[in-house]
């Protein structure tokens with residue numbers, strides 16, 4: 288069963304610089320640029336960081352029956368300047384890096400919901416439904 292905490296653990300590791308962003312790595316199956324981390328050992332806490340970078344199509348192949356990628360993948364594009372900013376904010380506010388990342392992720396998800404709602408209003412219902420490619424893919 289996918290576990291959002293596993294995805295948070297991966298995000299935290301990426302922003303903290305303990306894990307490269309998937310796009311900085313290559314797909315373990317085909318060697319193209321990766322875009323998601325696959326939890327190949329499942330979602331038990333000890334495996335939260337047991338991840339393998341995969342490209343989108345190979346990841347799909349690993350989960351032929353998965354209805355939505357969001358339910359089992361951590362896809363995150365953490366630009367270096369964002370990681371930098373999060374670290375700087377944490378230091379300035381004397382917050383833990385984990386807390387700062389939580390705040391950042393919450394804000395990014397809220398921004399995505401607002402953008403999506405605005406797009407739905409602009410383009411009519413259903414127009415935004417197929418677009419899941421955002422900075423943050425939550426589980």
Ligand SMILES: [Zn+2]
Nearest residue numbers: 314317342345
């Ligand atoms: Zn691949």
